[in-house]
Amino acid sequence: MAVNAAPSIRSKATPNSATGAIVNAKSFAPEPTLTDVSILVDESGSLTEADVREEIKAATTIAFSGLNSRSRVSIYGFGSQNKTGQNAITAACPPLVLDSSVKADAIGACVRKLHHRDDSEGADTDHAAALAQAMSALSNGGPQGALKMIFLLTDGRLDVHASPIYGRIESDRNGEALKQVDTQLALARTNGTQVWPLGFGDQIDRAALDRFAAGGSQGGCDERSASKPRARVVHDSGDVLDSLTEAFAAAGCTGRSRGGETTLGAGETRELKINIPIIATDGTITVAKGDPRVRVDFLDPDGKTVPADGKIGDSEFERAGENATVEKLSIVNPKNGDWKVKLTAPDRLSKQLVSATAIWQGAVSSSLVVDPPSARVGQPLTVRLSLVTRRGAITDAKALSGLTFTVQAQGPSLGAANSIVVRDDGRAPDDRAGDGRYAGTFDAPPRPGDLTFTGVVSGYGVRAEKVPVTVAVTAEGLPVQGRVAFSSGAVVHPGGEVRGKVTMENKAAPARGRLVLEGSGRARATLAGATDLAIGSGTTTHPFTVRFPPDAGLGGTSLTVKVVDAADPSKTYAVNQLTVTVKNPPGWLQRHWHEIAGVLLLLLLVAFLAYLRRRARRARVDVRGLRASLRQDGEELTVLKAPGKWAPEFRFVVHDSSDGRDPGLDYPHPGDRPVRARRGAPGKVVVQIPDGPRYEIEIGTGGEPYEETGLMLAFTDVTRRRSVRPRRTGDRAGDRARTRADATSTDRPDDLGTSGGRPDDPGSGTGQAEPSTTSTSSTYNDPWL
Template sequence: MTEIRLFARVRRGVTWGCLAAVVAVLVPVLPGRAEARVPEPTPLDLVVAVDESGSLAVKDVRAEIEAAATIVQAGLNPRTRVTVLGFGSANGTSGRAVTQYCRPTVVATAEQLQYLSNCVKGLHPRTEAEGDDTDHGAALSEALRVLRSGSPSNALKRIFLLTDGQTDISGSSSSGSGDRDAEAQRLLRQRLATARSEGVGIWPVGFGSEVDQAGLNRFAEGGAQRGCDGRAESLPRARRVRDSREVARSLVAAYAAASCLRISPPSEGDLRPAGTLELPLAVPGIASEATLTVAKGDPRVWVEFIDPNGRTAPSNGSQGRSAFTRSGAGGTIETLRVVAPLNGTWRIRLTAPGGVARQSVGAVAMYQGVIRSALVVERPQIRTGEQVTARLSLVTRGGYVQDPKELRGLSFTVTATGQALGVGRAVPMRDDGQAPDDTPGDGSYAGVFTAPGAPGKVTLTGSVAGDGLRPDGNPTATINVVARPPDVQGEVRFPGGTTVHPGGAVHGTIQFHNSTPRTIRARLLLRAPPQAQATLAQGTPLTVRPGGSSYPFEVRFGGGAALGRASATLQLADESDPAKVYLVKQRTISVEKPPGLLERHLWQILGGIALIALVLAAPWSKRHARRVRADVRSLRVALVHNGEQAGRELRPGRGKWSDEFPFIIRDIESNPLLDEPRGDKQALVARHTADGRVKVCRPDGTEFQVGFGAESEPVADGVRLVFRSVPSRYAPSGLIRLFTRGRPPKSPPIRDPKSSSPDSFKTIPSDSSDDWL
């Protein structure tokens, strides 16, 4: 059992009465006149029967009063009539088991609504002298009596029964001296049978530990089983809650089901002193009328109702196609009723002045929608046994289905009837984007119908149903099933897709085959929501010659076209006889917001940024490349004495970048070895050259150059130098190499002077300390 929870939580100190009152004044006054007329919501003739037996505590009665006040003012139709009864038993001094606290009242004016709000306060726990047992039969008798006269035309008759216990009239002398409870049960069964025969539905709400679920079910099942629509969810059902604090929200759920209303997900929050808070409320496109109610906690809190376009709704009068009526400005509950509301997210803005304590606030929307649907068959004439696609689409007041969530809980059905079919045949429908459906979740369902084997007329009937929706008729389409192929057949295609921006166009083609010897003149017609501002660019008649042919067309959308998914229907009809339709195609067109400047030119902007970065980085990159080429930390030098390597390689001293590699040769006359200069001014200095060689400067200022891997000219008798380069982590990156003219050549191996072959080389081993690179 799913109950509608008006709010998720209530801060300590906030009474349930305030919580229940959030929906208690859903329709405070008559609506103003809207530009667009919409069918009226379902009228009710409602009797609320409230248990006043002595087992009720004061808090229980307060909860019942608030629950009663909730629904007596919740009707969206101003022709709804409401009566409130309190009942106990007839064993008191008055001898009356039932008291009428609110006379039958049509909720047509603010004064009448205020009367209902005040009269329910007379409900109270009965004393023993007043008759404090529980006589459900007497309550039903009085409710049925009220409903027999003065009921509004076409109103649904409902009894809402609030109780905490089973029937108990053991102390009532009016039931005789026998088994009084057994007699009460017999009379109760009679009243239930009467309710059923008179078309009165009973919706019991039980609370407390003494409630018998089976007994509640007998109330719901005993009355009339007539719902506000054909769904099982609209039939009477018993509800049981844990305690009286949940009575109001359970009763609201029952009222919504009984009257085919929907309640939006509630919104709540904490409003701080001198603070502002916005509560969002969703009003879907299927809502024809809606009431936005806010429980603000303190009368001094200021409330604004802001529509999905960001405009503050007026308190009364019209704005655009909508009409507004506001009430409750001086109390803790404020309500705005909107006829033909804008669909989307409304925002309730609450502002607390200084000195107002922190408030737990909440808002809820109740609405009822008028559902219209359209049914099209893509080829009105088909051959026996042939298949054809049928499309059943939801037509909202705004023309668009903005959010696929609006389709939840809706059922789309198509039934085919005809002499050749016998009993009706269901046509399976889908809206999941799988063939034959085009777009998932757009409110347009598609199915395939297979023609019977015998010629004749077949009628397809569509139906869309859902909670809080009233169908405005069921659309039909006729298929002419013939024995031979139709004279003219065609197909509509959109090769470029069906997405468009305001001011743009969708392009399509029509493929024809005219099997007759004569030329046919036809006209292409378009049906689309007014908000789409859609027009056919091709307005002249089409000439369909014998054989196959193809015709392009385009559907243009105005610059002010509303964003969303619009259902467009194209129809190809005979020029001289418009009733003769050759082809119908329905397709959902997605009208999307044009891309912004950044989105349109993103790649150009990114390319420009990259180019600017390269230009700005070029000087730095060139300088860095020069430093890398000059860096001597990758150099290694070895000494060759009389054709053999003497000692180990020498590397530059560890440290920062440098373009000079100083070294000395010790004991050059006897046992020459390379070493670091350690302040010796007679050092040789090695540097990189621009052409990838090494230049060595002697202490006396002379210099020589040598290639990597080759022996240098003698630096002393029988002493030569060999340089090599090792890989370095300081090598330029790919970006930097764009600004360099070459790479330092790899070091070839040193030639072995003992080999007789000029191509014989040996590799000088690297020092293990090279790993630091």
């Protein structure tokens, strides 16, 4: 059976004397797990000085990691008592409630009494004396209702062969000590004390550690198997801190976030990042910094350096251990997200391995409503369950995804307890999927009697108060019953409202009712308008409005609207739960993002079409691939290729015999007046002679006369522009011919969008290209007009 810390509930549930119903409290203040912890640290001679330092670091971290300010902690070292004047126990830190930073600093100081023992102090391993000391500390003056836990750190098996207190015969002493260990474990089981052993090193007796864990109380902080005590073993003392914090988190139903570790040298600054999730209501970040001189700054997820003591918003901070090797920051209502731990080393510092760990918990209340609040035998009941923290209801689906929600129904007429499946998937009886309110149904038993419903929420890092709701089941049911319904979405804005309707069924004389709103919390919602209801005979309906002020607190909120008897408010006729998230209204961009996205998409489309059009135009006028040639009497005298980069015109000069040189073509030089050739209509080139005519030359022909020189100017095109033609079925000869042509041609990449042509062999200088077959329109606009 689970042992739960005493609840902290500011206003208790109110019993209904007429119907037996209990309505939920108006305001809950759930607190983190309340613990009474004793830490036992092995000081035996088989350890090294470094091993003891690791144990001290782990013990201090656990002492600092308690989240409830009413929790208590004690720390003891142990070895053995082998002669007069020795003591098996080092009373390092007697039981202390860490409700202030001053007391936390005291822990940082007293833990330094732990040390590595030599033979003169009793350096063997006396687990019996250690357990007896812890049980003595936990049996006196601890906080009422606290979970009692012993954390046993040891590097070896029990060994008291040299301790006369266990008998005169040396060979019998270990056996006698084991009997006393069993006695202490039986006492621990009786007193509800868990034992969490952690062994490290090569001399561990794993079977003994398992007996320690199984011998104490098996009542965990909740019903999960992960919360039950078990032994842990690590091979190196350097892993003790990590394993012990894991055990502490499991024992107290807390969560753990690791910030990793890094090496810090003289004058260096390092940062460690550590996450605190949205469900956390309380947290402690501990930093094992090795040297007290290392400065630690804590930065919240917004990048703000938090104060040592004080508040930012509704977050409260308290710091301790600045002058110790382990420093901590306790946070009530921490911001969720990634925190940063900034470490700054002094100028003179040997290299230190520093690390950070966060222990956190969602201390929540399970808000439960049963509709109707009283029932007749066999009547269907609807249960609605949501999770409420100090800040309001948890409505974030991601934060709730790892939790388990159930409702337990118990009563004399049921026999065994019944588990009710509740869901948040939008299927009846759930109203909306993913709003943080879980719903299920249950049929009242066929016999009268009281039913008690309890919401059970469990999961990693969560501790939920259990507030029962009792429903009276009678043979006929109450003559006045009703139903409360809401018409709203999952989100409401500050200054907004939620409308609802009450439908009442009255089989008796007219009655007077009153609407009551509970649980408004940070949202500060109110009922608008008249709250008094006239409940006539038969069926009557009454609209109502729940209003949220302009300064309503943001976040999830769970409200309860009920109809009570005006003369006797303890008599409840109808009840329902409203769970919504209060969010600021969307800004202008959020409201119009559809229109903005549409305009942007249209602009992108226009730009893309313009790009395609420009690309196509550039491809049409690109003169790459053109070759100009001079011919005389049918013989080709010279060939000139167009430049290899994109250009809208091909410029060249023509030399004839008039200037004393052999006829030829050349690229223009400064001062030359070149011939300008552009692509014209499909398969043609438009040529502009300097101070002369403009005419067209068909590509691939014999050319046209060039002025009065007796020379012919001709053009070929090594870029074949292919049109897309329908393929005729059966044209296999054409297929084969095209395949041969493709196999002998060379692809030329065209990054400007021209048709993927294959040039003739450019090395010959005399090859003529096929006439262009591009599908460009036959209408041609002269580029020089």
